[in-house]
Amino acid sequence: VTRSEASSASASASASGTIRAVGKPATGRLDFDDVFSEHSDYVIRSLERLGVRRRDLEDVAQDVFVALHGRLEGYEAGRPIRPWLFAFAFRAAGNYRRLARNRREDVDRMGTELEPRNDGSSSPEDEVLRAEQRSLLLAALEALDLEHRAAIVLVDIDGASPRDAADALGIPVNTIYSRVRNGRRKLREAIETMADGRGGRR
Amino acid sequence: MSEPLEPPPDDLFALYEGERWARPGVEVDKAQLLARVKAVIGGAGPGSGSGPDSGSGPGTGSETAGAGAGAGAGAALSGGASSMTAALGTKAAIAIAMSSLAIGGVGGAMIDRALGPEREVVREVVHEVVRVEVRDAEEAPAVPPAPPDAPRVEPAPAPEGPITVTPREERALEETARPSTLAAERRLLDAARAARARGRDADAESAIARHRRRFPDGALAEERDVLSIEILVASGRVDEARREADELERRHPDSLYNARIARLIAGAERAPRTSTPEE
Numbered sequence: 044v045t046r047s048e049a050s051s052a053s054a055s056a057s058a059s060g061t062i063r064a065v066g067k068p069a070t071g072r073l074d075f076d077d078v079f080s081e082h083s084d085y086v087i088r089s090l091e092r093l094g095v096r097r098r099d100l101e102d103v104a105q106d107v108f109v110a111l112h113g114r115l116e117g118y119e120a121g122r123p124i125r126p127w128l129f130a131f132a133f134r135a136a137g138n139y140r141r142l143a144r145n146r147r148e149d150v151d152r153m154g155t156e157l158e159p160r161n162d163g164s165s166s167p168e169d170e171v172l173r174a175e176q177r178s179l180l181l182a183a184l185e186a187l188d189l190e191h192r193a194a195i196v197l198v199d200i201d202g203a204s205p206r207d208a209a210d211a212l213g214i215p216v217n218t219i220y221s222r223v224r225n226g227r228r229k230l231r232e233a234i235e236t237m238a239d240g241r242g243g244r245r
Numbered sequence: 246m247s248e249p250l251e252p253p254p255d256d257l258f259a260l261y262e263g264e265r266w267a268r269p270g271v272e273v274d275k276a277q278l279l280a281r282v283k284a285v286i287g288g289a290g291p292g293s294g295s296g297p298d299s300g301s302g303p304g305t306g307s308e309t310a311g312a313g314a315g316a317g318a319g320a321a322l323s324g325g326a327s328s329m330t331a332a333l334g335t336k337a338a339i340a341i342a343m344s345s346l347a348i349g350g351v352g353g354a355m356i357d358r359a360l361g362p363e364r365e366v367v368r369e370v371v372h373e374v375v376r377v378e379v380r381d382a383e384e385a386p387a388v389p390p391a392p393p394d395a396p397r398v399e400p401a402p403a404p405e406g407p408i409t410v411t412p413r414e415e416r417a418l419e420e421t422a423r424p425s426t427l428a429a430e431r432r433l434l435d436a437a438r439a440a441r442a443r444g445r446d447a448d449a450e451s452a453i454a455r456h457r458r459r460f461p462d463g464a465l466a467e468e469r470d471v472l473s474i475e476i477l478v479a480s481g482r483v484d485e486a487r488r489e490a491d492e493l494e495r496r497h498p499d500s501l502y503n504a505r506i507a508r509l510i511a512g513a514e515r516a517p518r519t520s521t522p523e524e
Contacts, residue, residue, distance in 0.1 A: 079279055080275075084268070087269045088269045091271075097271040101274070101277070101278055105278060105281050105282055108278070109286055123501045125501060126501075172442065180260045180264050198250070199253050200265055202502050204501070204503075204504035204505075205249075219250075223250055230257060
C-alpha cells in the first residue's frame, strides 16, 4: 500500500540510536551501551532458549555482557549482529551447563516457572495460549544437547542463515545443516512424547 | 557446497513462529543488570546514559503490565504437562493445548490421537472457549492502552484486550508521548500475531496494514513485513508473498530474515500447503 514510502528511510531509524533489531549497525565500532539497550532482550531470550533456568538468567546474562564488553572489536562490520551475539550466549550457556548443579535434573522447571505475560494488547486467554505454546517448545528443546539446540534456535527460530550461523559458531556450514536436521527430528520426537503424556489418562 | 537446508516442517514452523516473537519468560531488571555488568567491567566511564530508561530497547517487554492479567490462570497453567493438567482438569487443559496448537496442527493431531472418544467433548470445549473469547473481544469497550512505558510495579487492571486495536485505542496511542511509539508499534504487531494465532488472518492483515500506514519506516517495519509475508504464504498467496519478499530484500539486503523467507517461499512453491516436507 504505502510500501514505496517505506523505502530506504529505515536507515534514519538507526540515526536515532536504534541499531535495527535484525540488521546491522552502520559502522564497525559498536557502542556497548547501544548493544546492551538494543539487544539485551535478545541475549536473555537466547539464554532462556539454550536452557538457562529463569532464576539464573540475570547472572548468566551478566557473564555474557562482561565477555562481550571485552570483545566489541571482534565484531566485523557488515555482519549480522545477532548470530555474533548468540555465540556469546552459546558459550555462556555451555559454561553454565557444565557446572554440575545446573545439569538438567529438573526437567519440569517450566512447570513451575512459566507464566503468561500480558501487555494489555491481547486477552488473558491469548497470553495463556502463548505461554502454553512456549512452554511446549522450551520443554521439548530440553531433550536436545546444547549443540543441536543452538542450531535450532539460531537457524530455525531466529532465522539466521546457515552460513551466518556457521561463521558465528565457528563450525562448518555442513555441520550446521546436520545439526538442524537432526535437531528437528529430535524436537519432534520430544513433542510427540510430551503430547502422548498429556493426552493420556492419569 | 552441500544442498541447502529444507524449510522446517509446518508443525515445527508454527511453534517456532510463536517463539520467535515471544518476550523472555521472565522480566529481568535491565537497569540492575547493566549496573552489575558495569560494576564488573569497571564503570566503563560515565558516558553511559544507560539508566533504567535506556535499558528498554525494542521489545524490551516494557509494555508488559506485570503478571496481573491471568496471573491466577498463569500460576495454575504454568506449563509442564502434568502440573497443568492437574491444576486445570484434563479437559480444560487439553482444550487450551489444542487451541494453542491449532495453527501447528501437530499438537492437535497428536492430542486427537491420544484422546480417542473424548475428542468430541474436547472439541466442544475448545469451541466454547473460542466463542467466549470472540464475544469478549467484540463486547469489550475500547480499553485505554496500558501506559506503555510506565514503570510496571502495580499489576495493571488487566484489560480484556480485543485482538484488534480499535481506532479509539489508536488515537489514544497517538496522543501519548514519543517514547510510546515503539509500544504502539509493538501493540499493533502483537494484535496481528494474536489474530493470526486464532486463524483470523483478515484481522491480522488489517492490523498489519494499519502498522504499514502509520509506521511505514517504524522500528518494527521489518518484523511487520516478515509477518505479512508469512501470512501470505500460509494462506497460499505465494505470488504476493514473493513480491513482498523481493521488496523486503531490496530494502534490507542484509536482513537475517531473507534466507528464512526465501526458504519459506521455496517450500510453498515446491509443495502445496497441505503436505509437509519430507524430513
